[in-house]
Amino acid sequence: MSGNEAADQELSTGIRFSWNVWPPNRAESTKVVVPLGCMYTPLKDCTNMQLVEYEPVRCRATGCILNPYCPVDFRHKTWTDPFSGQRNTFPPHYAEHISEQSLPAELMYPTLEYILPQHAGGVVSPPIFLFCVDTCIIEEELEQLKDSLQQVLNLMPQDAMVGLVTFGTMCQVYELGFSDCPKSFVFRGTKEVTPQQVQYQLGFVVRNDPRGASAGSGARRFLLPVQECEYVLTSILEDLQKDSWPIPPDTRAQRCTGVALSVCVGLLECCASLQSARIITFLGGPCTVGPGQVVSTALAEPIRSHLDLQKENPNAKYSKKALKFYTDMARRAVANGHAIDIFCCSLDQCGLYEMRVCCDKTGGSMVMADSFSIHVFKDSFKKMFEADSGGYVRMGFNAKCEVLCSKEFKVCGAVGGCASTGKKGAQVSETVVG
Helix, strand or coil, X not given: CCHHHHHHHHHHHCEEECCCCCCCCHHHHCCCCCCCCEEECCCCCCCCCEEECCCCCECCCCCCECXXXXXXXXXXXEEECCCCCCEEECCHHHHHHCCCCCCCHHHCCCCEEECCCCCCCCCCCCCEEEEEEECCCCHHHHHHHHHHHHHHHHHCCCCXXXXXXXXXXXXXXXXXXXXXXXXXXXXXXXXXXXXXXXXHHHCCECCCCCCCCECCCHHHHCCEEHHHHHXXXXXXXXXXXXXXXXXXXXXXXXCCHHHHHHHHHHHHHHXXXXXXEEEEEEECCCCCCCCCCCCCCECCCCCCCHHHHHHCCXXXXXXXXXXXXXXXXXXXXXXXXXXXXXXXXXXXXCCHHHHHHHHHHHCCCEEEECCCCCHHHHHHHHHHCCECCCCCECCCCCCCCCCCCCCCCCECCCCCCCCCCCCCCCCECCCCCC
Protein backbone atom coordinates (compact mmCIF):
# COMPACT_ATOMS: atom_id res chain seq x y z
CA MET A 1 0.00 0.00 0.00
CA SER A 2 1.43 3.38 -1.00
CA GLY A 3 1.56 6.40 1.27
CA ASN A 4 -1.31 8.08 -0.55
CA GLU A 5 -3.46 4.98 -0.27
CA ALA A 6 -2.76 4.78 3.46
CA ALA A 7 -3.71 8.44 3.90
CA ASP A 8 -6.91 7.93 1.92
CA GLN A 9 -7.78 4.93 4.07
CA GLU A 10 -7.29 6.98 7.22
CA LEU A 11 -9.59 9.70 5.88
CA SER A 12 -12.35 7.17 5.21
CA THR A 13 -11.95 4.92 8.28
CA GLY A 14 -10.15 6.98 10.95
CA ILE A 15 -7.54 4.21 11.28
CA ARG A 16 -3.79 4.25 10.63
CA PHE A 17 -1.48 1.29 11.19
CA SER A 18 2.19 1.57 12.16
CA TRP A 19 2.94 -0.77 9.22
CA ASN A 20 0.97 -1.00 5.98
CA VAL A 21 2.25 -4.57 5.40
CA TRP A 22 2.23 -6.97 8.33
CA PRO A 23 4.91 -9.69 8.79
CA PRO A 24 3.80 -13.05 7.29
CA ASN A 25 5.37 -15.25 9.98
CA ARG A 26 6.84 -15.24 13.49
CA ALA A 27 10.45 -14.99 12.28
CA GLU A 28 9.69 -11.85 10.29
CA SER A 29 7.77 -10.33 13.19
CA THR A 30 10.88 -10.50 15.41
CA LYS A 31 12.67 -8.20 12.97
CA VAL A 32 10.05 -5.47 13.31
CA VAL A 33 11.60 -2.59 15.26
CA VAL A 34 8.41 -0.55 15.72
CA PRO A 35 5.63 -2.65 17.35
CA LEU A 36 2.57 -3.46 15.28
CA GLY A 37 -0.12 -1.02 16.25
CA CYS A 38 -3.19 0.85 15.11
CA MET A 39 -4.02 4.50 15.73
CA TYR A 40 -7.76 5.02 15.88
CA THR A 41 -9.40 8.45 16.08
CA PRO A 42 -13.00 7.99 17.31
CA LEU A 43 -14.20 11.57 16.62
CA LYS A 44 -12.39 11.99 13.31
CA ASP A 45 -14.40 13.58 10.48
CA CYS A 46 -14.28 10.67 8.05
CA THR A 47 -15.32 10.99 4.42
CA ASN A 48 -18.58 9.20 3.63
CA MET A 49 -19.16 8.22 7.26
CA GLN A 50 -22.29 6.08 7.52
CA LEU A 51 -24.71 6.33 10.43
CA VAL A 52 -27.17 3.50 11.10
CA GLU A 53 -29.90 3.44 13.74
CA TYR A 54 -30.01 -0.17 14.89
CA GLU A 55 -28.09 -2.71 16.94
CA PRO A 56 -24.97 -4.25 15.34
CA VAL A 57 -25.11 -7.89 14.26
CA ARG A 58 -22.66 -9.84 16.44
CA CYS A 59 -21.13 -13.30 16.37
CA ARG A 60 -22.68 -15.37 19.14
CA ALA A 61 -19.29 -16.88 20.07
CA THR A 62 -16.79 -13.98 20.06
CA GLY A 63 -18.89 -10.84 19.81
CA CYS A 64 -17.34 -9.93 16.44
CA ILE A 65 -19.46 -7.39 14.55
CA LEU A 66 -20.52 -8.08 10.97
CA ASN A 67 -18.10 -6.28 8.60
CA PRO A 68 -16.87 -6.33 4.97
CA TYR A 69 -14.18 -8.90 5.82
CA CYS A 70 -16.70 -11.56 6.89
CA PRO A 71 -17.33 -14.32 4.28
CA VAL A 72 -21.03 -14.44 3.39
CA ASP A 73 -23.04 -17.43 2.12
CA PHE A 74 -25.93 -15.81 0.27
CA ARG A 75 -27.54 -19.17 -0.47
CA HIS A 76 -27.82 -20.30 3.14
CA LYS A 77 -28.07 -16.75 4.55
CA THR A 78 -25.10 -17.14 6.87
CA TRP A 79 -21.90 -15.24 7.58
CA THR A 80 -18.60 -16.43 9.09
CA ASP A 81 -16.65 -14.77 11.88
CA PRO A 82 -13.10 -14.36 10.46
CA PHE A 83 -11.59 -14.55 13.96
CA SER A 84 -13.06 -17.85 15.15
CA GLY A 85 -14.49 -19.42 11.96
CA GLN A 86 -17.90 -19.54 13.66
CA ARG A 87 -20.84 -19.55 11.23
CA ASN A 88 -23.79 -17.34 12.14
CA THR A 89 -27.23 -17.00 10.61
CA PHE A 90 -28.48 -13.58 9.60
CA PRO A 91 -31.43 -12.12 11.53
CA PRO A 92 -34.75 -12.66 9.68
CA HIS A 93 -35.02 -9.09 8.39
CA TYR A 94 -31.47 -9.38 6.97
CA ALA A 95 -32.02 -12.82 5.44
CA GLU A 96 -35.18 -11.65 3.70
CA HIS A 97 -33.50 -8.89 1.68
CA ILE A 98 -29.77 -9.67 1.46
CA SER A 99 -28.24 -10.63 -1.88
CA GLU A 100 -25.08 -9.95 -3.86
CA GLN A 101 -26.80 -6.90 -5.34
CA SER A 102 -28.43 -5.76 -2.09
CA LEU A 103 -25.94 -5.53 0.74
CA PRO A 104 -26.43 -4.01 4.20
CA ALA A 105 -24.20 -1.10 5.20
CA GLU A 106 -22.04 -3.37 7.40
CA LEU A 107 -20.80 -5.28 4.36
CA MET A 108 -20.05 -2.12 2.35
CA TYR A 109 -18.22 0.22 4.73
CA PRO A 110 -15.23 -0.71 6.95
CA THR A 111 -16.17 1.95 9.53
CA LEU A 112 -19.72 2.55 10.78
CA GLU A 113 -21.27 4.58 13.56
CA TYR A 114 -24.24 2.97 15.27
CA ILE A 115 -26.92 5.07 16.92
CA LEU A 116 -28.28 2.49 19.33
CA PRO A 117 -32.07 2.24 19.66
CA GLN A 118 -32.06 3.01 23.38
CA HIS A 119 -30.45 6.37 22.61
CA ALA A 120 -32.07 7.24 19.28
CA GLY A 121 -34.74 9.85 19.91
CA GLY A 122 -34.49 9.23 23.64
CA VAL A 123 -33.49 11.46 26.52
CA VAL A 124 -29.70 11.78 26.64
CA SER A 125 -28.23 13.54 29.66
CA PRO A 126 -26.53 16.85 28.75
CA PRO A 127 -22.78 17.25 29.35
CA ILE A 128 -21.61 18.49 32.75
CA PHE A 129 -18.68 20.89 33.19
CA LEU A 130 -17.42 21.45 36.71
CA PHE A 131 -14.97 24.37 36.89
CA CYS A 132 -12.31 24.11 39.62
CA VAL A 133 -10.62 27.54 39.97
CA ASP A 134 -7.40 28.41 41.82
CA THR A 135 -7.80 31.73 43.67
CA CYS A 136 -4.19 31.91 44.95
CA ILE A 137 -3.04 33.66 41.80
CA ILE A 138 -2.37 37.41 41.48
CA GLU A 139 -5.30 39.72 40.75
CA GLU A 140 -4.33 40.38 37.11
CA GLU A 141 -4.18 36.64 36.36
CA LEU A 142 -7.48 36.00 38.13
CA GLU A 143 -9.18 38.74 36.09
CA GLN A 144 -7.95 37.16 32.84
CA LEU A 145 -9.17 33.73 33.95
CA LYS A 146 -12.59 35.09 34.96
CA ASP A 147 -12.90 36.79 31.57
CA SER A 148 -12.13 33.52 29.76
CA LEU A 149 -14.68 31.62 31.85
CA GLN A 150 -17.39 34.17 31.07
CA GLN A 151 -16.64 33.98 27.35
CA VAL A 152 -16.80 30.19 27.36
CA LEU A 153 -20.26 30.25 28.95
CA ASN A 154 -21.52 31.76 25.70
CA LEU A 155 -19.91 28.97 23.65
CA MET A 156 -21.47 26.12 25.63
CA PRO A 157 -24.72 24.39 24.64
CA GLN A 158 -27.46 26.12 26.62
CA ASP A 159 -28.60 22.82 28.14
CA ALA A 160 -25.08 21.95 29.37
CA MET A 161 -24.83 21.67 33.15
CA VAL A 162 -22.18 23.75 34.94
CA GLY A 163 -20.82 23.93 38.47
CA LEU A 164 -18.17 26.00 40.25
CA VAL A 165 -15.58 25.08 42.87
CA THR A 166 -12.84 27.49 43.99
CA PHE A 167 -9.85 26.75 46.18
CA GLY A 168 -7.05 28.49 48.01
CA THR A 169 -6.46 27.95 51.71
CA MET A 170 -10.01 26.55 51.80
CA CYS A 171 -12.13 24.83 49.16
CA GLN A 172 -15.54 26.30 48.36
CA VAL A 173 -18.40 24.62 46.47
CA TYR A 174 -20.94 27.15 45.18
CA GLU A 175 -24.65 26.43 45.32
CA LEU A 176 -25.77 27.91 41.99
CA GLY A 177 -29.39 27.00 42.68
CA PHE A 178 -29.53 29.58 45.48
CA SER A 179 -29.98 32.91 43.70
CA ASP A 180 -30.65 35.28 46.64
CA CYS A 181 -26.94 35.72 47.39
CA PRO A 182 -23.67 33.84 46.77
CA LYS A 183 -23.76 30.68 48.88
CA SER A 184 -20.95 28.16 49.22
CA PHE A 185 -19.97 25.12 51.27
CA VAL A 186 -16.45 25.28 52.69
CA PHE A 187 -14.01 22.39 53.15
CA ARG A 188 -10.81 22.69 55.17
CA GLY A 189 -7.79 22.62 52.88
CA THR A 190 -5.47 20.74 55.21
CA LYS A 191 -7.71 17.74 55.85
CA GLU A 192 -8.39 14.87 53.45
CA VAL A 193 -12.10 14.34 52.78
CA THR A 194 -13.75 11.02 51.97
CA PRO A 195 -16.59 10.63 49.44
CA GLN A 196 -19.00 10.06 52.35
CA GLN A 197 -17.93 13.30 54.03
CA VAL A 198 -18.47 15.22 50.78
CA GLN A 199 -21.98 13.80 50.51
CA TYR A 200 -22.82 14.63 54.13
CA GLN A 201 -21.43 18.17 54.03
CA LEU A 202 -23.15 19.03 50.73
CA GLY A 203 -26.44 17.65 52.04
CA PHE A 204 -26.87 14.76 49.65
CA VAL A 205 -27.26 12.23 52.48
CA VAL A 206 -28.88 12.79 55.86
CA ARG A 207 -26.45 11.94 58.65
CA ASN A 208 -27.39 8.97 60.86
CA ASP A 209 -30.22 8.00 58.49
CA PRO A 210 -30.00 4.17 58.07
CA ARG A 211 -31.93 4.43 54.80
CA GLY A 212 -29.27 6.70 53.28
CA ALA A 213 -32.06 8.98 52.08
CA SER A 214 -31.17 11.90 49.88
CA ALA A 215 -31.75 15.36 51.22
CA GLY A 216 -32.96 18.42 49.33
CA SER A 217 -33.11 18.70 45.57
CA GLY A 218 -29.68 17.08 45.17
CA ALA A 219 -27.64 17.78 42.11
CA ARG A 220 -29.68 20.77 40.91
CA ARG A 221 -28.38 22.81 43.82
CA PHE A 222 -24.81 22.67 42.49
CA LEU A 223 -25.15 21.74 38.80
CA LEU A 224 -27.54 23.73 36.65
CA PRO A 225 -28.06 24.29 32.90
CA VAL A 226 -26.22 27.33 31.56
CA GLN A 227 -29.46 28.99 30.50
CA GLU A 228 -30.80 28.82 34.08
CA CYS A 229 -27.72 29.86 36.06
CA GLU A 230 -25.77 32.12 33.70
CA TYR A 231 -26.67 35.28 35.61
CA VAL A 232 -25.88 33.77 39.03
CA LEU A 233 -22.62 32.22 37.83
CA THR A 234 -21.53 35.42 36.07
CA SER A 235 -22.25 37.41 39.24
CA ILE A 236 -20.17 35.01 41.34
CA LEU A 237 -17.28 35.19 38.87
CA GLU A 238 -17.39 38.99 38.78
CA ASP A 239 -17.22 39.15 42.58
CA LEU A 240 -14.56 36.44 42.88
CA GLN A 241 -11.47 37.77 44.65
CA LYS A 242 -7.97 36.50 45.28
CA ASP A 243 -7.69 34.21 48.31
CA SER A 244 -7.73 36.55 51.32
CA TRP A 245 -5.76 34.31 53.66
CA PRO A 246 -2.61 36.23 54.75
CA ILE A 247 0.71 34.99 53.30
CA PRO A 248 3.69 35.58 55.62
CA PRO A 249 6.96 36.77 54.02
CA ASP A 250 9.16 34.10 52.43
CA THR A 251 6.30 31.62 52.16
CA ARG A 252 4.13 30.26 49.37
CA ALA A 253 0.38 30.60 49.27
CA GLN A 254 -1.57 27.79 50.94
CA ARG A 255 -3.08 26.03 47.93
CA CYS A 256 -5.29 22.96 48.63
CA THR A 257 -5.43 21.54 45.09
CA GLY A 258 -5.78 17.96 46.32
CA VAL A 259 -8.79 18.68 48.53
CA ALA A 260 -10.49 20.64 45.73
CA LEU A 261 -10.00 17.80 43.26
CA SER A 262 -11.25 15.28 45.81
CA VAL A 263 -14.38 17.36 46.42
CA CYS A 264 -15.02 17.70 42.67
CA VAL A 265 -14.68 13.96 42.12
CA GLY A 266 -16.92 13.24 45.11
CA LEU A 267 -19.56 15.72 43.93
CA LEU A 268 -19.77 14.15 40.47
CA GLU A 269 -19.67 10.64 41.94
CA CYS A 270 -22.80 11.45 43.89
CA CYS A 271 -24.78 13.38 41.27
CA ALA A 272 -23.52 12.27 37.85
CA SER A 273 -22.15 8.75 38.06
CA LEU A 274 -21.59 7.25 34.57
CA GLN A 275 -22.87 10.46 32.95
CA SER A 276 -21.08 12.86 30.58
CA ALA A 277 -18.95 15.03 32.86
CA ARG A 278 -15.60 16.83 32.99
CA ILE A 279 -13.69 18.46 35.82
CA ILE A 280 -11.84 21.44 34.32
CA THR A 281 -9.08 22.54 36.71
CA PHE A 282 -7.21 25.87 36.52
CA LEU A 283 -3.89 26.02 38.38
CA GLY A 284 -1.51 28.88 39.08
CA GLY A 285 0.98 27.06 41.31
CA PRO A 286 1.78 23.84 43.20
CA CYS A 287 -0.30 22.24 45.94
CA THR A 288 1.27 23.27 49.26
CA VAL A 289 -1.12 21.92 51.91
CA GLY A 290 -3.31 18.89 52.47
CA PRO A 291 -3.49 15.71 50.39
CA GLY A 292 -1.64 15.93 47.07
CA GLN A 293 0.96 18.34 48.50
CA VAL A 294 4.12 18.49 46.36
CA VAL A 295 6.12 21.20 48.18
CA SER A 296 6.04 22.97 51.54
CA THR A 297 4.91 26.55 52.01
CA ALA A 298 8.48 27.70 52.83
CA LEU A 299 10.10 29.41 49.85
CA ALA A 300 13.49 28.36 51.22
CA GLU A 301 12.61 24.82 50.10
CA PRO A 302 12.70 24.63 46.27
CA ILE A 303 10.18 22.44 44.47
CA ARG A 304 11.61 19.07 43.40
CA SER A 305 13.34 18.68 40.04
CA HIS A 306 13.86 15.55 37.93
CA LEU A 307 17.30 15.14 39.49
CA ASP A 308 15.78 15.34 42.98
CA LEU A 309 13.27 12.63 42.04
CA GLN A 310 16.02 10.37 40.69
CA LYS A 311 18.25 10.79 43.75
CA GLU A 312 15.31 10.90 46.20
CA ASN A 313 16.54 14.14 47.71
CA PRO A 314 14.72 15.57 50.77
CA ASN A 315 12.71 18.10 48.75
CA ALA A 316 11.16 15.20 46.79
CA LYS A 317 9.71 13.66 49.95
CA TYR A 318 6.12 14.57 49.02
CA SER A 319 6.09 13.08 45.53
CA LYS A 320 5.36 9.41 46.26
CA LYS A 321 2.44 10.20 48.55
CA ALA A 322 1.09 12.78 46.08
CA LEU A 323 1.37 10.32 43.19
CA LYS A 324 -0.60 7.76 45.16
CA PHE A 325 -3.28 10.33 45.99
CA TYR A 326 -3.75 11.59 42.41
CA THR A 327 -3.69 8.03 41.05
CA ASP A 328 -6.59 7.23 43.39
CA MET A 329 -8.44 10.35 42.16
CA ALA A 330 -7.93 9.18 38.56
CA ARG A 331 -9.17 5.69 39.44
CA ARG A 332 -12.37 7.08 40.96
CA ALA A 333 -12.96 9.37 37.98
CA VAL A 334 -12.45 6.49 35.53
CA ALA A 335 -14.86 4.28 37.48
CA ASN A 336 -17.55 6.96 37.08
CA GLY A 337 -16.76 7.80 33.44
CA HIS A 338 -15.53 11.35 34.13
CA ALA A 339 -12.59 13.24 32.60
CA ILE A 340 -10.18 15.60 34.37
CA ASP A 341 -8.65 18.51 32.43
CA ILE A 342 -5.81 20.66 33.77
CA PHE A 343 -4.94 24.17 32.58
CA CYS A 344 -1.72 25.20 34.31
CA CYS A 345 -0.49 28.77 33.86
CA SER A 346 2.58 29.72 35.87
CA LEU A 347 6.21 30.69 35.40
CA ASP A 348 7.17 28.12 38.03
CA GLN A 349 6.34 24.43 38.37
CA CYS A 350 2.82 23.42 39.40
CA GLY A 351 3.29 19.77 40.29
CA LEU A 352 2.12 18.31 37.00
CA TYR A 353 4.54 15.40 37.38
CA GLU A 354 2.33 14.12 40.20
CA MET A 355 -0.99 15.27 38.68
CA ARG A 356 -0.56 14.13 35.07
CA VAL A 357 -1.99 10.69 35.90
CA CYS A 358 -5.39 12.39 36.29
CA CYS A 359 -5.34 13.42 32.62
CA ASP A 360 -3.55 10.33 31.31
CA LYS A 361 -6.05 7.84 32.70
CA THR A 362 -9.28 9.81 32.26
CA GLY A 363 -8.66 11.06 28.72
CA GLY A 364 -8.49 14.68 29.82
CA SER A 365 -6.50 17.53 28.33
CA MET A 366 -3.42 19.13 29.85
CA VAL A 367 -2.30 22.61 28.80
CA MET A 368 0.75 24.47 30.14
CA ALA A 369 1.36 28.18 29.62
CA ASP A 370 3.11 31.08 31.31
CA SER A 371 -0.01 33.14 31.96
CA PHE A 372 -3.81 33.05 31.73
CA SER A 373 -3.56 36.15 29.52
CA ILE A 374 -1.68 34.61 26.57
CA HIS A 375 -3.28 32.99 23.53
CA VAL A 376 -1.93 29.49 24.34
CA PHE A 377 -4.39 29.24 27.21
CA LYS A 378 -7.24 31.33 25.79
CA ASP A 379 -7.32 29.62 22.39
CA SER A 380 -6.89 26.13 23.86
CA PHE A 381 -9.73 26.71 26.31
CA LYS A 382 -12.09 27.96 23.61
CA LYS A 383 -11.06 25.10 21.30
CA MET A 384 -12.46 22.61 23.82
CA PHE A 385 -15.98 23.94 23.24
CA GLU A 386 -15.79 24.16 19.46
CA ALA A 387 -18.99 22.85 17.88
CA ASP A 388 -19.41 20.74 14.75
CA SER A 389 -21.70 21.52 11.81
CA GLY A 390 -24.67 20.16 13.78
CA GLY A 391 -24.02 22.44 16.75
CA TYR A 392 -22.75 19.67 19.03
CA VAL A 393 -19.60 20.04 21.11
CA ARG A 394 -16.75 17.93 19.70
CA MET A 395 -16.34 15.80 22.78
CA GLY A 396 -16.71 12.18 23.72
CA PHE A 397 -17.60 11.02 27.23
CA ASN A 398 -17.22 7.73 29.07
CA ALA A 399 -16.03 5.93 25.91
CA LYS A 400 -15.07 2.26 26.04
CA CYS A 401 -12.84 0.66 23.40
CA GLU A 402 -13.03 -3.09 22.76
CA VAL A 403 -10.48 -4.81 20.52
CA LEU A 404 -11.25 -8.15 18.84
CA CYS A 405 -8.53 -9.97 16.92
CA SER A 406 -7.72 -13.38 15.45
CA LYS A 407 -5.99 -16.08 17.50
CA GLU A 408 -2.58 -15.30 15.96
CA PHE A 409 -2.47 -11.91 17.69
CA LYS A 410 -2.47 -10.72 21.28
CA VAL A 411 -3.25 -7.22 22.50
CA CYS A 412 -0.40 -5.68 24.53
CA GLY A 413 -2.19 -2.50 25.54
CA ALA A 414 -3.05 1.00 24.43
CA VAL A 415 -1.05 4.21 24.21
CA GLY A 416 -3.01 7.38 24.91
CA GLY A 417 -5.37 8.97 27.41
CA CYS A 418 -7.13 5.84 28.65
CA ALA A 419 -7.25 3.26 31.43
CA SER A 420 -7.26 -0.53 31.25
CA THR A 421 -10.53 -2.40 31.76
CA GLY A 422 -8.52 -5.13 33.48
CA LYS A 423 -9.94 -7.94 31.35
CA LYS A 424 -7.95 -11.14 30.96
CA GLY A 425 -8.16 -13.73 28.20
CA ALA A 426 -6.39 -15.70 25.50
CA GLN A 427 -6.07 -12.57 23.32
CA VAL A 428 -4.45 -10.46 26.06
CA SER A 429 -0.65 -10.46 26.02
CA GLU A 430 1.48 -10.83 29.12
CA THR A 431 3.72 -8.09 27.74
CA VAL A 432 2.19 -4.73 28.67
CA VAL A 433 2.63 -1.70 26.41
CA GLY A 434 1.15 1.64 27.46
